[in-house]
Amino acid sequence: MTGNSRAIGSGKITIIQGDITRLHADIIVNAANSSLMGGGGVDGAIHRAGGPAILEECRTIVRRQGGCQTGEAVITTAGQLAARFVIHTVGPVWQGGHREEARLLRCCYENSLKLAEAHEAASIAFPNISTGVYGYPKQEAASIAWQSAVDDLLRGSEKGPKEIIFVCFDRDNADIYEKLMSEQLPS
Numbered sequence: 001m002t003g004n005s006r007a008i009g010s011g012k013i014t015i016i017q018g019d020i021t022r023l024h025a026d027i028i029v030n031a032a033n034s035s036l037m038g039g040g041g042v043d044g045a046i047h048r049a050g051g052p053a054i055l056e057e058c059r060t061i062v063r064r065q066g067g068c069q070t071g072e073a074v075i076t077t078a079g080q081l082a083a084r085f086v087i088h089t090v091g092p093v094w095q096g097g098h099r100e101e102a103r104l105l106r107c108c109y110e111n112s113l114k115l116a117e118a119h120e121a122a123s124i125a126f127p128n129i130s131t132g133v134y135g136y137p138k139q140e141a142a143s144i145a146w147q148s149a150v151d152d153l154l155r156g157s158e159k160g161p162k163e164i165i166f167v168c169f170d171r172d173n174a175d176i177y178e179k180l181m182s183e184q185l186p187s
C-alpha cells in the first residue's frame with residue numbers, strides 16, 4: 001500500500017487508503033469497545049487477521065482492570081499481524097457533541113501515542129476512530145486526529161513515533177484526510 005507523506009516537526013504524517021490489517025507498522029491501533037472482546041468493523045478485522053493471541057491478552061487485561069474506558073488505551077501482542085503490537089482504544093459514541101465526545105476522541109489519540117512512545121515504536125497506524133458504528137461526524141473526527149498527530153510530532157519527543165499513519169478505509173475519510181494534508185502541509 002502506498003501512501004502520501006509530509007514531513008512535520010521531528011517526523012512525518014502519512015495517509016493511506018486501505019485495510020489496516022495489511023499494514024506494516026510497529027503499532028496498529030484498534031477502534032475497540034470497552035469490553036475488549038472484539039466486535040465488527042475494524043475491531044473484527046484486526047481480531048480475525050491477528051488470530052486468537054490478541055483476544056487472549058485482552059482477556060488478561062479485562063481480568064486485571066475490567067475492560068477499557070472510553071478515551072483510554074491498552075496494548076497487546078499483534079498476533080499474526082505484521083506489527084509488533086496492537087493498541088486498543090475506545091472511541092466515544094457520538095451523541096450530538098455535548099457529551100465530551102471531542103475531548104474523549106482526542107484522549108484516544110493522545111493515550112495511544114503515549115503508549116507507543118513507552119514502547120519505543122517508530123511508527124503507528126490509526127484507523128478513523130469512532131467514524132463507523134459510533135457515528136462521529138467524519139470531518140470533525142479527522143480534525144481532532146490530525147491536530148493530535150501534528151502536536152505530537154511538533155513536540156518531538158526522542159522516543160515517540162517518527163511516523164504517524166492514518167489508514168482510511170472509506171472514500172469519504174480518504175478525501176477528508178487528503179484535503180487536510182494539502183491545506184495544512186502543502187508540498
Ligand code: AR6
Nearest residue numbers: 019020031033039040041042043045130131132133134169
Ligand atoms: N481497516 C481500516 N479501517 C477500517 C477497516 C479496516 N479493515 N474496517 C473498517 N474500517 P468502526 P467505531 C473503518 O465501526 O466507529 C466495533 O464493533 C471504518 O470505515 O470499526 O470506532 C467495535 O467493537 C470507519 O471509518 O469503529 C465497537 O463496538 C472506522 O474504521 C465499535 O465498532 C471506524 O469504524 C466501534 O465503533
